Amino acid sequence: MLNLLGEMECHEHAWPFLVPVNTKQFPQYRKVIKSPMDLSTIKRKLQDSSYKCKEEFAQDVRLIFSNCEEFNEDYSPVGRAGHTMRQFFELKWNQTE
Numbered sequence: 001m002l003n004l005l006g007e008m009e010c011h012e013h014a015w016p017f018l019v020p021v022n023t024k025q026f027p028q029y030r031k032v033i034k035s036p037m038d039l040s041t042i043k044r045k046l047q048d049s050s051y052k053c054k055e056e057f058a059q060d061v062r063l064i065f066s067n068c069e070e071f072n073e074d075y076s077p078v079g080r081a082g083h084t085m086r087q088f089f090e091l092k093w094n095q096t097e
């Protein structure tokens with residue numbers, strides 16, 4: 001899992017998801033998105049052994065992309081990055097299972 005996380009972090013289209021969305025930059029984000037998630041938070045949870053099983057890890061990764069789809073237009077730069085990163089993850093995830 002940590003290896004897959006690493007591959008996502010260095011992906012060209014991972015830039016919107018590396019750190020928590022800045023709610024000063026996007027004040028409405030907290031109101032719209034009830035469970036923010038990002039790759040740095042997942043990394044910390046992995047290092048803190050917060051995941052009981054790999055499905056819980058996959059759940060948090062997918063939360064990043066469902067938040068992204070909820071908040072961003074499909075064809076916006078962030079929206080498009082979300083679709084690309086989701087496809088990348090699901091492909092790698094199927095290979096690891």
Ligand SMILES: Cc1ncccc1N[C@H]1CCCS(=O)(=O)C1
Binds near residue numbers: 016026068
């Ligand atoms: C994933 C996401 N959803 C909604 C709004 C913003 C973001 N990400 C931001 C992360 C910092 C750089 S940015 O501000 O261009 C984009």
